[in-house]
Amino acid sequence: MTVALAEGLVVSHGRQRVLDLDRLSLAPGETLALLGPNGAGKSTLLKTLALLERPQQGRLELFGTSVPANERGRLALRRRLAMVFQDPLLTDRTVFENVALGLRLRGHGGAELRRRVMHWLERFGLGALGSRHPRTLSGGEARRASLARAFVLEPELLLLDEPFASLDVHGRETLALELELILREARLTTVLVTHDRTESLLLADRALVLLAGRRRQDGPARSVFAAPADAEVARFLGVENLLPAMAEPAQDGRVTVSLSGQRFLLGPAAGVVAGPVYLAVRAEDIHFVAPGSTTEEGRVRIPARVTRVVPYGVPYRVELEAGMLVVGLAARHTVDRHGLVAGREVIMSFDVGAVHLVAR
Amino acid sequence: MDLITDGIRQALRLILSGNPQVMEIMWLSLRVSGAATLISVLLGVPLGAALAARRFPGRQVVLGLIHAGMGLPPVAVGLFVSLMLWRSGPLGFLELIYSPSAIIIAQVIIALPVVTGLTAAGIQQLDPRLPLQLKGLGASRWQAFLLLLGEARLSVVAAVMAGFGAVISEVGASMMVGGNILHHTRVLTTATVLETGKGNFDVAIALSVILVGLTFLIAMLLTLLQQERSG
Numbered sequence: 001m002t003v004a005l006a007e008g009l010v011v012s013h014g015r016q017r018v019l020d021l022d023r024l025s026l027a028p029g030e031t032l033a034l035l036g037p038n039g040a041g042k043s044t045l046l047k048t049l050a051l052l053e054r055p056q057q058g059r060l061e062l063f064g065t066s067v068p069a070n071e072r073g074r075l076a077l078r079r080r081l082a083m084v085f086q087d088p089l090l091t092d093r094t095v096f097e098n099v100a101l102g103l104r105l106r107g108h109g110g111a112e113l114r115r116r117v118m119h120w121l122e123r124f125g126l127g128a129l130g131s132r133h134p135r136t137l138s139g140g141e142a143r144r145a146s147l148a149r150a151f152v153l154e155p156e157l158l159l160l161d162e163p164f165a166s167l168d169v170h171g172r173e174t175l176a177l178e179l180e181l182i183l184r185e186a187r188l189t190t191v192l193v194t195h196d197r198t199e200s201l202l203l204a205d206r207a208l209v210l211l212a213g214r215r216r217q218d219g220p221a222r223s224v225f226a227a228p229a230d231a232e233v234a235r236f237l238g239v240e241n242l243l244p245a246m247a248e249p250a251q252d253g254r255v256t257v258s259l260s261g262q263r264f265l266l267g268p269a270a271g272v273v274a275g276p277v278y279l280a281v282r283a284e285d286i287h288f289v290a291p292g293s294t295t296e297e298g299r300v301r302i303p304a305r306v307t308r309v310v311p312y313g314v315p316y317r318v319e320l321e322a323g324m325l326v327v328g329l330a331a332r333h334t335v336d337r338h339g340l341v342a343g344r345e346v347i348m349s350f351d352v353g354a355v356h357l358v359a360r
Numbered sequence: 361m362d363l364i365t366d367g368i369r370q371a372l373r374l375i376l377s378g379n380p381q382v383m384e385i386m387w388l389s390l391r392v393s394g395a396a397t398l399i400s401v402l403l404g405v406p407l408g409a410a411l412a413a414r415r416f417p418g419r420q421v422v423l424g425l426i427h428a429g430m431g432l433p434p435v436a437v438g439l440f441v442s443l444m445l446w447r448s449g450p451l452g453f454l455e456l457i458y459s460p461s462a463i464i465i466a467q468v469i470i471a472l473p474v475v476t477g478l479t480a481a482g483i484q485q486l487d488p489r490l491p492l493q494l495k496g497l498g499a500s501r502w503q504a505f506l507l508l509l510g511e512a513r514l515s516v517v518a519a520v521m522a523g524f525g526a527v528i529s530e531v532g533a534s535m536m537v538g539g540n541i542l543h544h545t546r547v548l549t550t551a552t553v554l555e556t557g558k559g560n561f562d563v564a565i566a567l568s569v570i571l572v573g574l575t576f577l578i579a580m581l582l583t584l585l586q587q588e589r590s591g
Contacts, residue, residue: 047492050496052492052495052496071500071501075498078495078496078498079498082497083493083497085489085493085496087487087489089489089493091490091494091507092510101497102497105497105500105503106498153497153498159496
């Protein structure tokens with residue numbers, strides 16, 4: 001049985017078609033990351049799955065049941081899921097009562113309600129804050145309360161719209177790591193909207209890329225990031241280098257790639273096999289080697305000149321000119337060891353296993 | 361000065377002695393304005409909530425009309441309702457003119473825009489995504505409506521207070537449609553005007569002290585209700 005099954009879903013706001021989803025199915029226990037730029041239709045898809053928005057066209061099944069048109073039937077299905085919005089949106093009552101809200105709406109009460117609420121307050125580190133008013137909570141605490149308010153319902157489908165939005169870096173990291181543990185334990189079927197690659201890889205089994213309301217890529221999270229379907233998806237997924245190259249088929253399904261005067265072989269899973277292509281290489285996969293050192297098997301070396309080196313988070317961002325602009329990331333010691341400064345001639349290198357070809 | 365202190369003394373005497381005529385006028389005022397406020401709340405709160413939550417063509421015009429209605433002069437309302445209920449008027453067959461029901465109708469017209477407008481403003485101040493979040497947690501439409509009212513209760517109770525304040529204190533409409541008939545349609549405000557006209561300043565002051573006292577008492581009760589959970 002699928003938890004959710006959608007086919008040909010179309011949602012329009014006025015004349016604008018916000019979502020045009022050919023197909024989506026969710027297996028029990030699966031965590032799906034919905035990725036896409038602002039306005040791609042992620043939140044609309046989430047609201048449609050939460051039965052808070054009615055599609056103009058298409059078929060939607062939840063928990064093996066076709067979603068009915070009448071409000072009573074929709075409410076019955078809605079009570080088997082929970083949705084958490086981008087902002088905590090806590091109500092004007094204590095933290096305990098906020099977390100208890102969904103249970104009370106379903107007619108629960110008494111000791112069982114208290115036990116469940118306390119369990120989830122504690123699970124989200126809010127055990128001591130039950131009697132506090134939301135106005136007195138920090139952003140992170142309010143966010144946790146809004147998550148506890150959904151988890152306490154033990155929903156069959158959990159929909160999270162950017163659960164870490166507006167938290168600082170430290171808050172994001174801590175909560176993401178905790179949520180990973182909680183999701184793994186609770187084994188809830190979850191759809192989560194995020195912009196962040198680290199969070200997607202940490203939390204999701206599967207990733208779906210939406211661009212302009214359409215499903216552009218859908219697969220295991222790791223392979224979506226490793227092998228974007230096309231240049232637009234690659235750009236959105238933050239692949240810094242899309243290097244123009246030519247591909248031609250070689251033996252055993254492999255691909256010969258010509259890039260900047262170099263020819264090398266890529267494996268059968270490299271992507272597009274013929275014609276003008278982009279070689280997608282992430283900045284962290286660009287390495288620097290000392291001139292004259294021995295060539296390693298499976299690595300491509302390209303002479304380049306450093307044009308700019310700037311601190312960029314923990315690593316340095318290194319911009320290179322190699323007949324095309326290339327961006328790399330280098331740890332501080334790499335910058336020192338290779339003397340990476342603007343104007344320096346270097347050899348950059350990448351592993352043929354770390355690159356992917358997309359159509360140009 | 362003596363006039364005022366005498367008036368206040370007289371008021372206390374009338375209240376403490378439970379003067380039947382004063383009590384009758386007071387109860388009628390409370391009943392009529394209470395009923396008008398209740399009807400305005402029953403109609404105005406859902407209407408205000410719907411105006412705040414829904415988007416439809418002409419919404420701005422409706423809101424504008426309601427806001428304009430918040431300042432309706434009671435005399436004009438009284439004149440309009442009189443013309444409607446007058447024996448030869450379009451609703452004359454109802455035979456309501458010079459009855460407490462006629463005053464209630466006029467007062468509903470005065471209080472309804474106040475309750476509707478302030479409720480709409482209060483609910484519009486809430487986060488527009490809150491209704492969806494409540495539904496996303498499993499609230500039915502009715503539960504979501506009640507929760508939203510709870511969230512906007514400071515404004516909703518203020519709306520009730522303003523509506524009640526507007527009708528308990530108005531005199532023009534009550535006078536015109538009620539006729540200030542003793543034992544039938546005489547309320548605190550019309551009685552005060554009458555006694556002042558007759559030169560019975562002590563009774564007039566007594567009646568206004570009762571009117572102000574009542575308004576204060578009800579406003580206090582509503583304030584306690586309003587502030588109960590907001591700390």
